Amino acid sequence: MLGLIISIIVVGLIAGFIARAVVPGKQSMSILMTIVLGIVGSFVGGFLGFLLFGQDAGDGFLQPAGIIGSIIGAIIALVVYIMVKGRGASARRRS
Template structure:
């Protein structure tokens, strides 16, 4: 269980950092927020991969396609986060 949590954090950090490098512009995110975006992106990428290819993680946890899917999912989550985060709380 502890190994799974540590691997989720590492994959989240890698996917979140790569997503921040891919998406242009300045993002004011901390390292824990980058990890969180990467972890959520991993779930989004895994879900999209399952919907498109109808395969899940039966062949192992670390796969190149899983890392790529995690990065794609993290980019999607980061773009949504930046779009929602740029809204002002006061509407006129």
């Protein structure tokens, strides 16, 4: 069980770091937020894999993906995060 948790954290860190390196611009995120980004990206990648490749529904809709799926999912999650964060900042400026 401890090995699973450590591997999830390591894969999350790697996927989050690569996603932050690929997406242009400066992201003000801590190392913990980078790990969370990678973990969320893993589940986004698993969900996309389920939708694209039609895996057995018994496997569930939210399933962890491999490292490539985690990176792709983390990039998508980071872009969404930047868009949502940017929208909130522009709304505050108008007030």
